[in-house]
Amino acid sequence: MKFVILTDTHFVAAGHRLYGLDPAERLSAALQVIGLDHPDAAFIVITGDLAHWGQPEAYANLAHVLTRAPAPVRLLLGNHDLRRPFRAVFSAADDDGNGFVQSFAVFERFSMLSLDTLDEDGPTHAGLLCRARLGFLEDALRRAPTDRPLLMFQHHPPFDTGLPHMDRIRLRNGEEELALLSRVRKPDYLFMGHIHRPIAGVWHGIPFHIQRALAHQVDFDLVTADRVPGTHEAPDYALVDVADGRIIVHQRSFLYEGPRFWLDDPEAQRAARLPVSSA
Numbered sequence: 001m002k003f004v005i006l007t008d009t010h011f012v013a014a015g016h017r018l019y020g021l022d023p024a025e026r027l028s029a030a031l032q033v034i035g036l037d038h039p040d041a042a043f044i045v046i047t048g049d050l051a052h053w054g055q056p057e058a059y060a061n062l063a064h065v066l067t068r069a070p071a072p073v074r075l076l077l078g079n080h081d082l083r084r085p086f087r088a089v090f091s092a093a094d095d096d097g098n099g100f101v102q103s104f105a106v107f108e109r110f111s112m113l114s115l116d117t118l119d120e121d122g123p124t125h126a127g128l129l130c131r132a133r134l135g136f137l138e139d140a141l142r143r144a145p146t147d148r149p150l151l152m153f154q155h156h157p158p159f160d161t162g163l164p165h166m167d168r169i170r171l172r173n174g175e176e177e178l179a180l181l182s183r184v185r186k187p188d189y190l191f192m193g194h195i196h197r198p199i200a201g202v203w204h205g206i207p208f209h210i211q212r213a214l215a216h217q218v219d220f221d222l223v224t225a226d227r228v229p230g231t232h233e234a235p236d237y238a239l240v241d242v243a244d245g246r247i248i249v250h251q252r253s254f255l256y257e258g259p260r261f262w263l264d265d266p267e268a269q270r271a272a273r274l275p276v277s278s279a
């Protein structure tokens with residue numbers, strides 16, 4: 001069973017750009033490639049920061065682009081989102097009964113648990129899992145069948161990644177989340193966004209993947225703490241394949257337009273320069 005992860009779309013109103021980029025153009029390109037190359041994807045999940053300023057017109061723009069999605073789309077919220085304008089457009093989005101955009105679903109090959117770490121009332125862009133949300137998490141962890149992997153999704157990493165400017169806005173109560181997971185059940189994989197950089201590793205025995213943003217990226221800067229450095233590094237999406245005791249995470253740079261060649265082609269091996277793809 002396969003699915004696709006996108007994150008940090010940072011939509012703005014139609015026809016507008018953010019940091020010189022058009023998020024709608026990028027998402028359209030991603031959806032086109034996903035539709036062509038992964039018709040077997042069960043769904044596409046977008047792990048938060050759907051809109052940059054939480055504007056109603058940005059969510060409307062996102063909804064319009066998503067009408068071309070080749071598979072069902074599951075949406076999470078991030079620190080740049082606002083619940084009310086989001087719900088005004090995406091009225092059928094996940095609701096845990098307390099108004100949070102959280103869900104738990106059991107599929108044939110795995111279970112999926114998505115959390116809402118947006119802290120709308122907080123003083124910074126840091127995330128939070130309040131009592132109600134931790135309660136939802138605990139309930140879902142207890143309900144998750146033990147005969148298949150449990151995949152968990154949330155916007156904010158609950159731990160430091162070594163990028164000081166992002167660590168100061170991570171999930172504020174990551175230790176509390178870890179205590180709950182350790183007590184009830186640790187997921188088999190944790191997928192996140194927020195950092196706008198590709199990062200993978202293991203957090204207290206939990207393998208994790210942080211997906212690169214669809215919109216602007218964050219520079220690889222392990223020093224600066226007071227400002228967030230941005231770049232136009234190429235975006236990608238992740239294709240996750242869950243089957244027979246393995247979880248494979250591919251990352252695809254879908255805007256790549258450089259050369260494509262066979263490695264065993266002697267002409268390509270000797271070429272001073274290869275032509276770029278015409279696709």
Ligand SMILES: [Fe+2]
Binds near residue numbers: 010048078080195213
């Ligand atoms: Fe973001």
